[in-house]
Amino acid sequence: MKTLKILGFSSLLAAGLALGSPAAAQPYQTADDVQDLALIYQGGSHRMDWTVDEFRPYVVHEFADGTKDWLFDGFLFLEFKNGSGRHYTVGYEKLNARKGEWAWLLDRIFEEGKSLSALDACITEQIAELGKPGFKHQIVLGLPEAILDQKDWGELDGRTLDFSKEEDQLAATRWYIDELMKRFKAAKYKNLELSGFYWVAETNNYCGQLTVPISEYIHSLGKLFYWIPYWQSKGAEDWKALGFDVAYQQPNHFFNHSIPDSRLDDACAFARKHGMAMEFEFDEKATADRENSSYARMKAYIDHFEKNDVFNSSALAYYCGNRGVLTLHESKNPADHALMDRLARLIQMRRYMKYGLPFKNETKVVAHRGFWRTEGSDQNSIASLLKADELGAWGAEFDVWRASDGVLVLNHDGVHDGHVVQNTPSTVLTTLKLANGETMPTLDEYLAAAKKTKIHLVLELKPHATPEAETAAAEATVKAVEAAKLSKRVTYITFSRHAMVELIRLAPKNDVLYLGGDISPEELEKLGAAGGDYNHGVYLKHPEWLEYMKQHGMISNIWTVNHPVDMIWAMRQKIDFLTTDRPDLFLQLTDK
Template structure:
């Protein structure tokens, strides 16, 4: 007869031995059960968060400091992936347009530049979103051209747009209907947020993008300091328009696990592992457990440093994300947001290094297969 004693498999040759070890047997079973329960809790108490966007790529667009103008040609490797065998498949099904600063000295969220964006900078950002042959327009054109080449996708491309933050205590934002707004007041910050949403929707409806489905708005503040009091009413206003409110807090962000209490409709958690070589891969395991506990999606993070020829050697850090997310069932179960540094996917697509092509083929294969076979089909 076989049984476990501690961590050893023991053979019992007689009934007497069985009686002798009977108490140890039950102690061992109890210990194993406790360890099993502990392991379950370590991997989170529930499923990952999942919505009708499988793979949401972050498009940093608007500021003059950005390396991309986001033309249809620049969007191509984000819309369709061509592997080393020349096979083409639809890639990201979701696109999040966001911006933190205008590149000219003013920020759309606190802490990114010296001065806060005012109403003219908010209007300028709106114009950038709807600029002809760039941003939304270029993405729609790119999808149209690829439909003609490889056929229609099995999904509609989803669109989310960031909302500039009405930054607490700002007094120089400007006026609405002749009334000067004072962001020391909650109602004035809400007024500005609602104004932006209304202006955005007016512009969006005029464009009638055939291949894009607007899903909602994204809160660009990555923690809740200075804005917690307006999140619930602002989210309610967004939902009154038939849309949803999204968030991606950083790993140590105040309020990161309380996203549902602030009435965000969905949130992804940032591991913040890629950027610092001193952060061990264990962070990715911790993030997977946290996402399951809080029913969140996860963010995958990389930038141009993941290219094989980069002196940092950070390609292994991107590989660590892929390994951890495969191991922990993220690709099968969770919505994923992709931070790629503003042009990472584009730079991979232009690389002639076989290592870069192999790495992007690996990631793209997981993205493509989960939409075709698993994620969006469930």
Template structure:
């Protein structure tokens, strides 16, 4: 009995030591330093994403008039079309069909907007700015083939039945292929397509199709990305589902009842799991907002400094669909100070040494 107790005690010590060591961890690495989320497509969105609207995401001009390149990564994603159809479960009553998937493709490749506008805006800034030390990278969301949907449409003359995993995978591959055909034909000289993003933020109803879709994306020389919400089902098993990289959402900004310590927890968890972290804010972070959430954005900045995220972690940025743009238009000095502080951290991360460290995650 005593020997059994000793063995149990040793196992407990070993487990505790392992947990402490794994808790230290390191943030994961990928070749995108700062990935800003661009919600584009749905008719309900506040932005059409023209060249003028992209400018504050490409270039930051500080309070002294100094300009620098800003985000190196752009994630285009959409959850619904704004007309009653959804590209991921739960956002409206009706699931998007092949017709709506094709419509979303058209929106992405619309002239003078979206990819086209981003590419042109970068081109226009090149002669005015110091030489780029990075390539602007593009990640694109894949609509989710929602489980049990029967009315999606056909691929090669066959009706797709999304109660069957193979049909869901077929539809996902169809979208990837159509996108790549159109992207290649467009010839954007200032963008580099890095991969595709899974718009479902947990693995409910989609776990079985993630690995084959990821394998198909990798067969094209691209990567498969994910940003699960706090405690989402499957978030701690992102490698099991064969994502190439994942960022963790702290989900702190939106609810004032959630303490600032949540951001520290998210950073610790991201290090333990080899993930990146997401910064979150929107227009409610403006000083004039009735919500008065500028302090919550400040909390992210301080926590990311404190936890080494700015120094070591790839970071995704949720900004509410137009937050950066509205901050750039604000005349309030407090807004300028806050955005200058955030932008200064992002700009520092574009040094060659940091990008070299991040690029170790390249394949």
């Protein structure tokens, strides 16, 4: 049987330490096989034919800048009804599908030039342009529900089946699974791999425990069993006991404008509580120009899934309606393309997290205030330094102030427990507690701990009240670093022009970088700075500044980049160093 795994940073989520994420009972779920599973409604006579042209925007996304990349790595083929009055699960038509309708659906799935055949051909077409994707596209195939008490399904092995008997329900389902397996194998698709099967009934109101023996049969074939229960569906919290390997929670928010966006948070909380994955929902109504448009509702999914750390840590299924991705692709409105670009960047990031970067990374990561978003740590604590080193970050950034008695201490905001740091003696400051139980460290204590590590030290000297105070702080800082014999491992950064000039004077062999966006690299070069340590927004506003630094051999750093999509952007720009509160996510991207 195929196995499941949880992403490496899921322990952070379980502890409630993920960026922007509330505390969770356990992590979301993710599967080895499929990261991003697109739902393809195919088979019924009321559906469009899925040919190469229809599949193309699902297989590869073209961004606004003209670049292309692979999109979904998995496809779920499912159907609820045949389009002629019979359904494959309870609630869609008046009549139940019989063996003939089941066989007809099989033929539709394996129709040459359409469905699976077209998807395989589309991937082959795109490989010719993009090269091999580095992964095999996974396929999940829907299973009709052998509806309880149905007596007109038909014959199997010369016997009329009666679905009031579980053994007959199982016999029909096994027959269908066997046919799917046999035909998939015979098709010899070049780019598709069969991951498993999907239970089309979105609740177990009618099927009871039938899924348990079905699951056992699927597992005997080495495949997985998938399910996507609707919001507050019966049995959703018992998905494991029902035999499913992967279960995605539907928020059912997109379709009804009266449902508040808080439903998305509630669905995420439910999924975390029960160890489920999430479903992302949109359809053709997401286009901005459409009357009664649901554009804002699709955007809400992205916003709330980012807030709840879904994209970083959950397997995802994508309900796209009948042709949602295709409709956004065909739209003439730039807003629609921007929205789909945003989602595609997230899917791209997720793929890089799983399969590795498709380009060589030269950017090094600096843990902002140390690695503090983890258990037992806090900003500017000695624990955050040691945990950044243990994590494997290239550097650890930390903030230095000069207390009123001249002692240097670590603190970011300049105020702690009501005490203004530069106006308070160290005898008071070093008794104040950090969130992890440590007391505020002195620079000497921090440097002593750093001597036991190999990590590079990025020392930010904070702006003080007067130029004289900054000069005194700079002199004391450089002296402390030299006394600890750590000069070769220190880079100095600051927001103060005066402090920068002083650090350049006092430590001419060290790299000194400026943090503000008000001085160009050209002026920094004249002042003797080694480079610019600019905010992400500054680089976007002044792309020529990065080019200048590259041409003049200056150092570039970018702060504070916490979103993996932005990390990927910085790496593609070949920025030298990236400062982040989430060095774990950066290393998840790069350590493949």
